[in-house]
Amino acid sequence: MAASVAAAQSPGYILQQNQQTLRNIGASAASAPLASPAVAAPATPAAKLSDNKPRLHLGLLLPVEAPQLGDAAQVVKAGFDAAAQQDSNVQLSFVALASENDAVKGYQQLLAAGANVIVGPLTREGAANVAAQASVPTLVLNTLSKAPAGGKVWSLSLAVESEARQIARMMRDDGRKAPLVLFNNDALSTRLRAAFSESWTQRHPSAPLELNMTQPDGEQLSTLLAGADSVFLALDDKEAEASRALLPAELAAYATSLINTRQAAPALDGVRFVDMPWFLMPNHPDAAGIARPATPLTKATERLYALGVDAFRLGKALGQSRNPASIRLRGVTGDLQLGKDWVIQRELPTAIRGESQ
Structure with a gap:
């Protein structure tokens, strides 16, 4: 197993809260084939419209082969895959990064593969680099320190x-x-x-x-x-x-x-x-249909899995909406809303410690 992801450069909350070594979550984390940083993974079959065009081609970009980030990225990918299994109308391509320094190269590979919406990468530095190059709707999975140009980039994070x-x-x-x-x-x-x-x-x-x-x-x-x-x-x-x-x-x-x-x-x-809601409302209809991790995880780690679930759902919503600012999603990481800027707002349910959760 890789070292604790807390040691990664510029860690966000999604990484920093994991102080212990992440567990391998098994086959669910590797359900799509990995690619080298130079080659996009083969796209999965997609359901076709009557004119024989795919509904949506969603690209995913994660550092699953990076020494310090690989375990965290695998958990995010497992959640993404779990959500994708509920929807056969989306074509998928995946690029596995060995370093987030290759994020822009991987982004270009996904564009060349035909992706019209891209999700990832995972760190602040990688997100900033991709945001500066974005040419299609792009959902980065960390915070951005400044507004991205062009109006095609949104940020989904678990920022504390x-x-x-x-x-x-x-x-x-x-x-x-x-x-x-x-x-x-x-x-x-x-x-x-x-x-x-x-x-x-x-x-x-x-x-x-x-x-x-x-x-x-x-x-x-x-x-x-x-x-x-x-x-x-x-x-x-x-x-x-x-x-x-x-x-x-x-x-x-x-x-x-x-x-x-x-x-x-x-x-x-x-x-x-x-x-x-993934934890506080596990039987909610929007969470009940999604497969849980194949092996038990700490709650800190499982939050990354839930992030992957909502990353897929939001990526799909961005690809299907002509007015992204109107998107509202009852996600497993919270009630999600695209505000006036590039940040996806999350509203969380409340609970009292010691009561049934």
Whole structure:
């Protein structure tokens, strides 16, 4: 197995949350033939219209042969393949990359193979390189730091910042006036803190209270709690559990999907959080028809699988729509909407830790 994908250059949330080695998910991850970076994989048969033209030719571009990204990319591809198996009206081509430095070359190969919509690649650098060259509707699977030119590129990611912003809205809707943000020096925690604070101050006159929990100060925590009516745990599951144990049980607590793991954590019971329908609504009609991973995965890893499912569905929607801004999709990663810019917005369902999920 490759090393942890957390070590990859410019990791996004979809990569960074996977701190442990990813498992091989078996045959479902390799259902389409892999190609060298120089050759597009053979297209799968497609259903034909009456004029003998394929409905849609969808190209997929992932670094499944890259040393650090290969395992993550295989999981994304497995989810993509699972969704594709539910729809025989889409022709598929696939290019396997050994490095995301070859993303533009792979993109051109998919164009030469006839793809009229392309999905991928996976890292921020690869996404930016492809976005600069896009000539057909393209769905990159990470965030973009600047607006792509030409209006043909959209970004679908599991960026943790969007969850923090949704939590800020949720707390306002719940009537919270004085949230306390608990964070630490971890990069992911810092991003959560910044996104929450930015969203909160956009609609509230005062900034939230904040406390760095890297070296907890009990006296300072007590002082801040005296003025707080709620807490946002901008932390991973282990740190959130440790911090929650220091708080009054009756204090309303909120967190992101980082706390939704398969590990028991009684201290987190009662915490409100957001996560994708793939986990919180497994029997929803939009998720029930999709095959689950062939072998058990951690929830952090399985989020990549769900990303692949929605990547296929959104790619198909982009290829069939004359007005992409009108696309609305009840995806397995959330309710998806193309806004005024290039970012696919995700709205997640909510749950309470310790209740049935």
